[in-house]
Amino acid sequence: MSRFFSWLAKHKHAYLYTAAVLLLSLAVGSSVSLLQRNTYLPTLSGDISAITVTDETVLCVVSREQDSFLLRMDTGGTLLNYCRLDSDQGIERLAVSGEQIYAIKATYHDGETTQKLVSFCLEEQSMTPRTILDLSGLPDERASDIVWQSLALTDNGSLLLGGTDTHGNGYSLSFDPETSSYQLEQPLQDADVLFFSLSGQKQLIWVSNSCQVHLERNGQQVRNLLDGQSTTPQQPFFCDQYGFLSDSITGDIYKIDADGSVELFRKGTDIIPHSNDTYDQYAAYTVYQNADGNLCVAGVFSSDDGVTIVGEEWSMDTLHLGRHRLMLFWQHSWPIALVALIILLLACLWFERILRSPRLSTRLTLFELLAAVILLVSVTAIQYRAYQSTLLDEAYQTLHLIGGSLALSLESDTRMTDQELDNIVRQMRNQIYAALAEEGKTYTLRVLRQTSDGPAIGYDNHIPAGYLLEDVESHSYVLAVNETFYSHTASIRMLREALSTNYLYCQTFQQGDQLCCVTVSLPRVILLEGQTRFFQRMAPILAVCILLFLLLLWKTRRLLAPLNSIRAALEEFYSSGGGNQMVLSDIPHTELYDIALVFNQLSLETKIQFNALKTMNLSYRKLVPNSMLHFLGKSSVSDLTAGETVAIDAALLILAPSQPDHENSRIMPLINDATEMIGAFDGIVIDHDEGLDSLTAFFADDETALACARAFITDHNFVTAAVLQESIEFGVFGGSHLLFPLALTPYMARRFDAIALMRRFGAKIIRCDSHTAGLRLLGWDDGRTFYEETVWRTPDWQSAWRNVDALWAQALELYCQHDFAAAMRKFAGILRAMPGDEAAHWYLFRCESFRDAAQKDVNTDLLQGWKDK
Secondary structure (H helix, E strand, C coil): CHHHHHHHHHCHHHHHHHHHHHHHHHHHHHHHHHHCHHHHCCCCCCEEEEEEEECCEEEEEEEECCEEEEEEEECCCEEEEEEEECCCEEEEEEEEECCEEEEEEEEEECCEEEEEEEEEECCCCECCCEEEEECCCCCCHHHHHEEEEEEEECCCCCEEEEEEECCCCEEEEEEECCCCEEEEEEEECCCCEEEEEECCCCCEEEEECCCCEEEEECCEEECCCCCCCCCCEEEEEEECCEEEEEECCCCCEEEECCCCCEEEEECCCCECCCCCCEHHHCCEEEEEECCCCCEEEEEEEEECCEEEEEECCCEECCCECCCHHHHHHHHHHHHHHHHHHHHHHHHHHHHHHHHHCCCHHHHHHHHHHHHHHHHHHHHHHHHHHHHHHHHHHHHHHHHHHHHHHHHHHHCECCCCCHHHHHHHHHHHHHHHHHHHCHHHCCCEEEEEEEECCEEEEEECCCCCCCCEHHHCCCHHHHHHHHHHHHHCCCCHHHHHHHCCCEEEEEEEEEECCEEEEEEEEEEHHHHCCCCHHHHHHCHHHHHHHHHHHHHHHHHHHHHHHHHHHHHHHHHHHHHHCCCCCCCHHHCCCCHHHHHHHHHHHHHHHHHHHHHHHHHHHHHHHHHCCHHHHHHHCCCCHHHCCCCCEEEEEEEEEEEEECCCCCCHHHHHHHHHHHHHHHHHCCCEEEEEECCCCEEEEEECCHHHHHHHHHHHHHHCCCEEEEEEEEEEEEEEEECCCCEEEEEECCCHHHHHHHHHHHHHCCCCEEECCCCCCCEEEEEEECCEEEEEEHHHCCHHHHHHHHHHHHHHHHHHHHHHCCCHHHHHHHHHHHHHHCCCCHHHHHHHHHHHHHCCCCHHHCCCCCCCCHHHC
16 A cells, blocks of 8 residues: 555656646536537527427427527427537428437538438437438439428328429429338429428328419319418418418418318417417417317417417427436537547647657757647637628628619609519619629528518519518518618618528618518628638738748758658658669768668668569469459459359350361461450450360450450451350369469350351351341250351352341241251252352251151251260
């Protein structure tokens, strides 16, 4: 025990040092986490973009500035499960099946939106999204242009999604979570779809851009369901077998039966049970079945004080986190504490290395890095705020110019119709884009009108005029526009806080007795592309930093000049493989001189060894081609072992002279040329038959073998080539000191005899092929059908052949049917047109020998008596 305390006393400074750094890191992590608690603790303050009620629980998606949360609560407001999404992600649709939540997750990046089908497990406290289908990455070309708007569960447990594209077409996608299979269909074509929803029974409700509601069930459509009842329908969805949608202005909720009959389910001015609010105050709503099986409505109210979720049997305006608060605090603080611990430890080790390093080069290098870090951090911290302010001011000046010009053009003493407003805005937009849309910036223009129900859309690229703004935009955006209407002025600071994702400007104007406003927005990701201005503002301070860096580099260069020469020599050694030599006269006689001397000797020896190894590798490649390794599934020669075999369905190529010639002086050049050609087409030579003077090789497929045969015969027209599809047993045989390849295939003796016979017919390229176009049938043998490519014959022969082509087919058909007398007459007719055709002569003599034979004893194969040999 005394030894332990003495050892502890000896190293106590190290433990105190580590404990102090650890405590400081925990303090930093806790402080930062407390300061940022509003960014990661979920609340009901923000925009609720989706809501679903099931089994006495409420699922909703809350978006607040850059943060989005998927919350699962009971009807009393107690948090049960949650999921925090990334800053560029959002959940758009929800569906619950047992312990799984399915949702459509959208990701916004660089002005583009991608969608994925994800699932969450209710058994996890912190639910993690698991991607089960990339909706934007489907192989179908149409999928990239589809925005999925609805999600439903079918009776068999599969998912049904509905969406629209930019051309107003409606699509449905059926996805089976068990098998991960899907089917994309287009039930609505050129339907001018604005809102779209599907039920689990494949019922469709859609709202067209002309604000008409249509229903489709089992291929039958009911058009214009709300004729005269609603002019601004929105939010179609299904609950049980019924469809629901609401009116953007009146707040009325309509129920649609499967037969297309419409019922006013809830009137917008009715009082919600157990509440003083009315249904037309819902910013978003859903319909669900309670425990008694009755259909009830639950929705979201937005106000300056926050968000309230109100159902017909319950309500909540506060989210109770309970034990989740401490867990979320710890989850957010420990990564910060860990990063702080690593940074502090590195900083302490850095300072210690500077103070205690015995090498002057190390001290100078670390001091240089320390100076760079201090200067860059200080300069960046001072100038970044000025950069942000300048960039925002310039952006808002441009937005003010656009908004002011548009408002001046729209201001009038009388109210404009929607068509007049649309024409003026489009004309102004084209002029603005021509003048200000530089550097790919995209400005979004909207015109809003003040109505008794709130701000309504007068012009929008995506939503028809007449819809209330609160039904299609976020709560913060609506509040910003209301503030503009009420105060008749637009506060840049208020608008900046209202929308963190868009830079927006508002300006009011009058049309008769109606107050209107213009909004101009610019995506933040596009605005921040002008970061070069930040570095322009830092130029004076950076000039001072450069002077300091030059001074330090000059001092370091004088001290480390020999090391630079050694490093350059090593880099050249790595790239060239050795042989380079350092100039020793430029290096002082220090330990660096000895290193350079050893390097020169090493470089010379390495170059010699590399040259010998290169020569050896070239020799190995000639003996063991890459195609051989490919067929055996090996990556290098060293992987080959004796006894390894593989069965290959390969294409055999047999090359043989039209007339056998056993003189080596004449046959060897032909074999050499054939070997080179086969190697060029990644084939392997496996046999040389001295009887036929033939060369046999095999390829991975018959197309490659046929291409090789054609290329070879083009230069050697006195050669016959045969391409056969055979099963080959290919492998490596031998022992520990010797390996050689071997290919085995049955029936080759009979194949050679058949080819020798067909070679007498004058055929150049013989094939066993199912594609018979342009080929001449030569006969049958051992279950194989042999054809000849006639394009290699002489022009006179081809001219005569075109006249007897059909007669030849008839003759062979009669021959195959054992009608030898009739076949003889056909072959005789062919010989009258083609007296020198050896194949017709052979078949004529064969028919004559078979004519008097019994039918059962006749074998029409090319090699009739081969089995008797």
